[in-house]
Structures are given as C-alpha cells and as structure tokens.
Amino acid sequence: MRLSLICAALATGLLATACQPVREQAPAAVPVATAPAPSVPADDNLNAVLWVQRSAEYRAAAAQTFRAATDHLDAALKQADWDALVPEERSNPARGLKPAVILDIDETVLDNSPYQARLVRDGAEYSDPTWDAWVEERKAKALPGVVEFARAAHARGITLVYISNRAVHLKQATLDNLRSEGLPVADDGVFLGLGTVVADCEQDGSEKDCRRQLAGRQYRVLMQFGDQLGDFARVYDNTPAGRQALLDRYEDWFGERWWMLPNPTYGSWEPALFDNDWRQPRDARRATKRAALEVAQ
Known part of the structure; x- marks a missing residue:
C-alpha cells in the first residue's frame, strides 16, 4: 500500500515538474562603463571659504570677539590716556580728543566669502575688476556680532572710523553696504580708503599707517579691529620672522586695545x-x- 502510494506520488510529482514552464537563466551582469567624473582642479581656498560660510565655529569666534570688546568699552572710555595707536603713529596727544574705534572693513565688518567662493568655483584668483564688480553689488553681509558692538559704541558717543584697502573710488558703494547692514556711519569722512591723501605722510603701498595717523589727529582711538597684522600697525618686514616680531612686541594689546578676527581665506x-x-x-x-x-x- 505504502509502496504504491509512494510510486503514485512520485509519478504525480514528476508529471507536475514536467509540465512547469521552462525559465531561462538570466545572463550574468555585464559591467557598464561609466564616464569619469569631471576633473576639478584643487583649490587652496576651498576649505577656508567653506569654514567661513558653513561652520558654527567661525560664527562663534566672530561673535565672541565683538562681545568681549563691548565689555571693555567703558573701561577704555574712563582712562583718559588710553590709546590703541602705536606711539610712532601718534603725532599729537590723545588726551582730550573725541573717542573713536578704528575698524577694517573686509573680513572684519563685512563678509566677502561669496566673492571668494566665486573664485573657487571659477578656478580664478583675485583681480581688481572682479573685486570692484563685487563691491558695487553692495551684497556683503555683516559679520556676526559687529552690528551689536558698533551700536553699543555709537550709543556711548564713540565714532566708528573705517580704514579699508578698498580703493577710494569704491567709497559710495561701501558706505551704502555698511548702512544697509545697520552699521553706524557718522558721515562720509569716516571712510578712509586706499588712495586717501594724508598731508605730511607718504603712503607705502597698501599700508595703513598714514590713514591711522590721520584718524589720530582727530580722535583718541580706543580700539582697533582687523583680520591682518597690518590693520593695527605697519608691517615693515613682511616675512614670518618680521611678523612674529611685531606680534611679540604688541602681544599684550590683543584682547584689550586690538581685536583680531579670523580670516583663513587670504x-x-x-x-x-x-x-x-x-x-x-x-x-x-x-x-x-x-x-x-x-x-x-
């Protein structure tokens, strides 16, 4: 009985198997050649620009600099002989003059990383025509914390003087941009751009010492802000050793009279x-x- 059932079952199974449709085996996958990704030349500034634009760390560093400087304003105001100009750039006594703060503009007050990003994208380097075109757009945004600091200084009767290596022919575009971002601008005379003529002082290239002297004739300078050593004092020897010597000489001024903003892009x-x-x-x-x-x- 069991044998006949088994045989019948086997027969039925074989018949069912024989009636199944035949499925062809899928051919082995053939690798498909892909086009190589377009080659993008390496750019030294890629990470630096991205850090400025995308990192919370950059925003924190800028904001804490201006916040700490705000906390020092009242103490600087109370000390009649407090001065943030180096002695060789002070031609007249500071005591009794109106108080002022000197600020560089680019990467100190206004963020030009979109211009730097264009250069990265285009594989280009800085040029006067592309820079002038960017400034004329008046699209640079204020750095984190600078507007709050500037307004706190203005409320205390402190004049903001902008000493910039933006050329003098970019004055109107620059002032428009500063005002649109909420920065106090007392009058057009507080912008001292590259090419400003200073009596009895011979300007050397883009050094700012003559323009700082000009500001010092009218103001007691409480603080200076910048992103380069040359924003605070003249760099006579632009070598790593010369720059370190200048830093060593005035190291104690940083965080009290001088305030440095981070700028890894240039x-x-x-x-x-x-x-x-x-x-x-x-x-x-x-x-x-x-x-x-x-x-x-």
Whole structure:
C-alpha cells in the first residue's frame, strides 16, 4: 500500500515538474562603463571659504570677539590716556580728543566669502575688476556680532572710523553696504580708503599707517579691529620672522586695545611665505607653501 502510494506520488510529482514552464537563466551582469567624473582642479581656498560660510565655529569666534570688546568699552572710555595707536603713529596727544574705534572693513565688518567662493568655483584668483564688480553689488553681509558692538559704541558717543584697502573710488558703494547692514556711519569722512591723501605722510603701498595717523589727529582711538597684522600697525618686514616680531612686541594689546578676527581665506601672511612675489606661477607659490608645512615626524 505504502509502496504504491509512494510510486503514485512520485509519478504525480514528476508529471507536475514536467509540465512547469521552462525559465531561462538570466545572463550574468555585464559591467557598464561609466564616464569619469569631471576633473576639478584643487583649490587652496576651498576649505577656508567653506569654514567661513558653513561652520558654527567661525560664527562663534566672530561673535565672541565683538562681545568681549563691548565689555571693555567703558573701561577704555574712563582712562583718559588710553590709546590703541602705536606711539610712532601718534603725532599729537590723545588726551582730550573725541573717542573713536578704528575698524577694517573686509573680513572684519563685512563678509566677502561669496566673492571668494566665486573664485573657487571659477578656478580664478583675485583681480581688481572682479573685486570692484563685487563691491558695487553692495551684497556683503555683516559679520556676526559687529552690528551689536558698533551700536553699543555709537550709543556711548564713540565714532566708528573705517580704514579699508578698498580703493577710494569704491567709497559710495561701501558706505551704502555698511548702512544697509545697520552699521553706524557718522558721515562720509569716516571712510578712509586706499588712495586717501594724508598731508605730511607718504603712503607705502597698501599700508595703513598714514590713514591711522590721520584718524589720530582727530580722535583718541580706543580700539582697533582687523583680520591682518597690518590693520593695527605697519608691517615693515613682511616675512614670518618680521611678523612674529611685531606680534611679540604688541602681544599684550590683543584682547584689550586690538581685536583680531579670523580670516583663513587670504592675507599678507601668505605672500610672506614666498618672498611677497606674486609674479610666481600659482603652482610655484603652492609648492613653496607646501614646503613651509611643519610635518609631524
């Protein structure tokens, strides 16, 4: 009985199997060649610009700088001889003069990272025509914390003086941009751009010492703000050693009279590494910078 049932079952199973439709085995997958991703040249400024635009750390650093400076305003005002100009740039006594604060503009008050981002995108480098076009757009935004500081200074009767290496022909666009961002502008005379003529002082390139002297003739300077050493005092020797010597001399002024904003995207520290010779090809400048790296052994 069991044998016949088993046989019948087997027969039925074989018949059912025989009646199943035949399925062809799928052919093995053939690798499909993909087009290579477009090659994008490396850009030294990519991470720096991204850090300024996208990191919370950058915003925190800027905001805490201006907040700390605000806390020092009253103490600076009360000290009649308090002065943030180096002695060689002070030609007249500061005591009794109206109080002022000197601010650089680019990367100190206004954020130009969208212009830097364009250069990264286009594989380009700074040029006067592209820079002038950007300034004329009047689209730069205020750095975190600067408007609050500026308004606190203005409320205390302190004049804000803007000493910038934006050329004088960009004055109106710059003042428009400052005002649109809520920065106090007492009058057009508080903008001292590159090309400002200062009597009895010979300007050397883009150094700001003559313009600081001009401000010092009218004001007691309580504080200075910048993103480069040259925003605070003249850099006579733009080499790593010369810049360090200037920092060593006035190190105690930072955080009291001088306030430095972070700017990894550009600055005079960079050409100091390749003998200030911008005529060198980009690859040669990059090679010199790479050679200057301190590599852990």
